[in-house]
Amino acid sequence: MRAVGLVPNRDRPAAHALAHRATQWLRGHGIEIRIPRAEAVASGLAEYAVPEADFVQGLDLVVSLGGDGTMLHTAALVFPAEVPILGVNAGNLGYLNAFEANDLEVALAMVRDEAHSISLRVVLKCVVESTGSAGGQWHGLNEVVLEKLSAGRMVRLAVAINDEPFTSYAADGVVVATPTGSTAYSFSLRGPIVSPTANVLLLTPISPHMLFDRSLVLSGDETIDFTVTADRPVSVNIDGRPVGELATGDRVRCTAAAQRISIVAAPDTAFHQILKAKFELPDR
Numbered sequence: 001m002r003a004v005g006l007v008p009n010r011d012r013p014a015a016h017a018l019a020h021r022a023t024q025w026l027r028g029h030g031i032e033i034r035i036p037r038a039e040a041v042a043s044g045l046a047e048y049a050v051p052e053a054d055f056v057q058g059l060d061l062v063v064s065l066g067g068d069g070t071m072l073h074t075a076a077l078v079f080p081a082e083v084p085i086l087g088v089n090a091g092n093l094g095y096l097n098a099f100e101a102n103d104l105e106v107a108l109a110m111v112r113d114e115a116h117s118i119s120l121r122v123v124l125k126c127v128v129e130s131t132g133s134a135g136g137q138w139h140g141l142n143e144v145v146l147e148k149l150s151a152g153r154m155v156r157l158a159v160a161i162n163d164e165p166f167t168s169y170a171a172d173g174v175v176v177a178t179p180t181g182s183t184a185y186s187f188s189l190r191g192p193i194v195s196p197t198a199n200v201l202l203l204t205p206i207s208p209h210m211l212f213d214r215s216l217v218l219s220g221d222e223t224i225d226f227t228v229t230a231d232r233p234v235s236v237n238i239d240g241r242p243v244g245e246l247a248t249g250d251r252v253r254c255t256a257a258a259q260r261i262s263i264v265a266a267p268d269t270a271f272h273q274i275l276k277a278k279f280e281l282p283d284r
Helices: 015-030 037-043 068-078 102-110 272-280
Strands: 003-008 033-035 061-067 085-089 117-121 124-129 136-140 143-148 155-162 164-171 173-177 200-206 216-218 222-229 232-237 241-246 250-254 261-265
Touching: 003 015, 003 037, 003 068, 015 033, 015 037, 015 102, 033 037, 061 068, 061 232, 061 250, 068 085, 085 102, 124 143, 124 173, 124 232, 124 241, 136 232, 143 155, 143 250, 155 173, 164 173, 164 200, 200 250
Parallel strands: 003 033, 003 061, 061 085, 085 261
Antiparallel strands: 117 261, 124 136, 124 250, 143 173, 143 232, 155 164, 155 222, 173 200, 200 216, 222 250, 232 241
């Protein structure tokens, strides 16, 4: 392990403290350290600052120090580079992070000694056909959300699966989630929890005004197309980041990206046991 990037949450003192602990450990083992400029300045580690555009190239590992939002930000910085991400929780639930703050040095040593496991995660690819700011190609580790902008006015979206018309949704919006995102917004909509390494996509409506209100679990090889059919603006959010609005006739195509994101996991850690610990489920 020659070069490691750190991405601490800019607004959490606990993440700043973790960043200082990580730099001390990495420096003691002769490992190069890089931190995106804004995060480095916020953590008081400006000597390791690099521009975001130069951050990931040549790194062997990127360490996310924060909660789930920091992990999603880190994934956006890393993808599509094939650099594994180590998540260390400095937030609340921290479902995306395999390690807690007390495990930081142990986790770094585990990766250095190649004693870790890698969990390959589906990344969502969205191509937006629009003349507005949402137009273009976007990627997300968790989900894309197409949602109403005006209170009391539902959106109408025509849906096609594998280029075949499926139905039209009259709803507050829809969520297309990856297995990783099945425990995020989709979960709050009563969508299913899916093993994070599964090759599937989830389609879940938000407060549908129609009889059909169930989630669909589709193969990762399938495509989902949405067309805005009503004269009502629709917001587009990728992993919680607003990217623009859609107008009548605009289209969104969602597929699983060809490339995956690599998440560092502790060896022999079962998904259902992580689920049990994070949600504090009893044995019986």
